[in-house]
Every structure is written in C-alpha cells, then in structure tokens.
Amino acid sequence: xxxxxxxxxxxxxxxxxxxxxxxxxxxxxxxxxxxxxxxxxxxxxxxxxxxxxxxxxxxxxxxxxxxxxxxxxxxxxxxxxxxxxxxxxxxxxxxxxxxxxxxxxxxxxxxxxxxxxxxxxxxxxxxxxxxxxxxxxxxxxxxxxxxxxxxxxxxxxxxxxxxxxxxxxxxxxxxxxxxxxxxxxxxxxxxxxxxxxxxxxxxxxxxxxxxxxxxxxxxxxxxxxxxxxxxxxxxxxxxxxxxxxxxxxxxxxxxxxxxxxxxxxxxxxxxxxxxxxxxxxxxxxxxxxxxxxxxxxxxxxxxxxxxxxxxxx
Numbered sequence: 020x021x022x023x024x025x026x027x028x029x030x031x032x033x034x035x036x037x038x039x040x041x042x043x044x045x046x047x048x049x050x051x052x053x054x055x056x057x058x059x060x061x062x063x064x065x066x067x068x069x070x071x072x073x074x075x076x077x078x079x080x081x082x083x084x085x086x087x088x089x090x091x092x093x094x095x096x097x098x099x100x101x102x103x104x105x106x107x108x109x110x111x112x113x114x115x116x117x118x119x120x121x122x123x124x125x126x127x128x129x130x131x132x133x134x135x136x137x138x139x140x141x142x143x144x145x146x147x148x149x150x151x152x153x154x155x156x157x158x159x160x161x162x163x164x165x166x167x168x169x170x171x172x173x174x175x176x177x178x179x180x181x182x183x184x185x186x187x188x189x190x191x192x193x194x195x196x197x198x199x200x201x202x203x204x205x206x207x208x209x210x211x212x213x214x215x216x217x218x219x220x221x222x223x224x225x226x227x228x229x230x231x232x233x234x235x236x237x238x239x240x241x242x243x244x245x246x247x248x249x250x251x252x253x254x255x256x257x258x259x260x261x262x263x264x265x266x267x268x269x270x271x272x273x274x275x276x277x278x279x280x281x282x283x284x285x286x287x288x289x290x291x292x293x294x295x296x297x298x299x300x301x302x303x304x305x306x307x308x309x310x311x312x313x314x315x316x317x318x319x320x321x322x323x324x325x326x327x328x329x330x331x332x
Contacts, residue, residue: 031047053076054238062080122140132151145164169205194217202225
C-alpha cells in the first residue's frame with residue numbers, strides 16, 4: 020500500500036504515538052507485508068525469530084517491539100505492540116467508508132458492461148468494458164476488474180484477510196487495506212470468495228477460469244490461463260504461475276509457489292511448493308507416479324502380513 024503523499028518518519032511516529040530511531044525527516048512512502056515490501060515501505064515485526072528477516076528485507080522502515088541496531092539506510096519505529104500499530108496505520112490510510120448505495124458514486128463502470136440486479140459495487144471500484152456481473156455479486160472497495168470479465172451470482176470480491184493474532188482476550192484481526200485485481204478475460208463462477216490483500220493485491224491473471232465455490236486467500240497471485248475447478252481452497256500469499264490446473268476439492272497451504280503448467284489432481288493437499296510441468300496427486304501432494312506406487316505398495320501390506328503369519332515369522 021502506497022500512501023497518497025510521502026510522509027516523514029516523525030509524522031508516522033506521531034500517528035501511532037511511538038518512538039523512532041533515525042532522521043526525523045526520513046521518507047516513508049507506504050506500508051506492506053514482508054513478502055511484498057519495497058524501498059520506502061514500513062514492515063512490522065513482533066517476534067525475535069523474525070527480526071533479522073524484517074531488518075534485512077527491502078523495507079526501509081521497520082516497526083519493531085525492541086530497540087536493535089539499525090542497519091545503514093534504514094529507520095526504526097519502536098512500539099510496544101507493532102501488530103496494533105500496523106492496524107492503526109491501515110485504519111488511518113484506508114479507513115472503512117460506507118457506500119450507502121448499491122453502486123457507489125465513486126465506482127467507474129466501463130462501456131457495454133452489464134450489472135444485473137441486487138449487486139453491490141463499492142467505493143473506488145473500477146470495472147472494465149464488456150463485462151457481465153450477475154445478480155447478488157458483491158465487489159468491495161478498491162477492486163479493479165479488467166475487460167471481458169464474467170462474474171457469476173453470489174461471488175464476493177474483497178472480503179478481509181483471514182489473519183489473526185492470538186491474544187489472551189481473544190483473536191485480534193490484522194486489518195485489510197489491499198485490493199482484489201481481476202485481469203482481462205477472466206471468468207469467475209458462482210459463490211466464489213476472493214479476499215483482498217492485507218496491504219497489496221490479490222490477483223487473478225489474464226485468461227484464468229474459476230469454477231464455482233472457490234476460496235482464494237489474501238495476497239495470492241493466480242497467473243495467466245490457470246484453470247481451477249470447484250471447491251478448491253487456496254490460502255494466502257500463494258503464487259500460481261501461468262497455466263496451472265487445479266482440480267476439485269484441492270486444499271493449498273499458505274506462502275508456497277506452484278510452478279508453470281503444473282496439474283494437481285482432485286482431492287489433493289498441497290503442503291509445499293511444487294515445480295512446474297508435472298502432475299501431482301495425494302496428501303501430501305507428490306508426483307502422481309510416485310504416489311500411485313506408494314498406494315500400490317500399501318495395498319500389498321495385508322498380503323505380506325499373511326505370508327509372514329503362515330511362515331510364523
């Protein structure tokens with residue numbers, strides 16, 4: 020998330036009422052999660068296990084809960100609760116604003132686009148040309164829809180990320196200020212849910228086709244010309260490279276990459292990154308030939324036990 024204007028380090032510290040280490044005029048351009056940070060961004064870290072990762076990232080401002088040596092060319096914001104203060108910044112720069120109408124006055128709808136009854140189009144949404152948005156679709160604030168996109172009934176674009184911190188008093192949600200971006204020539208089936216990024220974009224690439232009842236988590240990037248069948252669940256921060264095919268009822272853990280032209284067969288569970296150009300099956304998902312050999316071996320176990328029993332071994 021980029022701020023509308025550059026801020027100084029001391030201005031950001033004043034917003035969240037915390038101490039800072041660095042030049043008061045040090046430029047702050049935005050805020051992002053660690054996997055998408057750029058120069059000028061704030062990243063937050065609240066566990067010593069991840070201090071080095073944050074300090075060595077591309078971010079130039081680190082919101083941290085301990086005074087540490089500040090790397091050259093960077094600045095620190097020192098907070099007793101970085102998670103809380105990251106949320107404060109999200110609420111300041113991307114506050115929730117009620118639309119108060121089915122189609123927000125700030126939404127932009129392209130030429131020859133059809134929006135069926137009972138849809139909701141939020142603030143600052145952009146919908147391209149020659150699209151069809153079927154009834155009961157909800158498109159939350161700031162989403163960007165390309166040209167020649169079809170979205171079927173009951174789909175929701177832009178709900179909050181499923182991202183929580185476990186506190187003694189209960190779960191505390193990390194606020195979402197990112198977007199959903201749907202590129203040209205995408206088809207999205209009925210009753211799909213695509214969550215917005217926490218600070219960046221959840222993206223569906225050009226020419227991809229999604230079946231019904233698919234969940235896609237925050238900040239996930241689906242490449243071009245991917246095919247995803249029904250009841251697939253993809254967690255946050257996943258990358259599907261171009262022309263990946265995922266068949267029905269596949270579950271995918273967060274933060275992994277599935278390589279170009281990979282195929283994942285139905286009811287598989289993806290627990291790690293998978294190279295492209297291969298066919299996968301099972302849980303954990305492995306190359307289909309390897310998995311089928313394993314299953315064939317398992318089927319032989321009763322026979323082997325009977326042989327051992329007959330020989331009294």
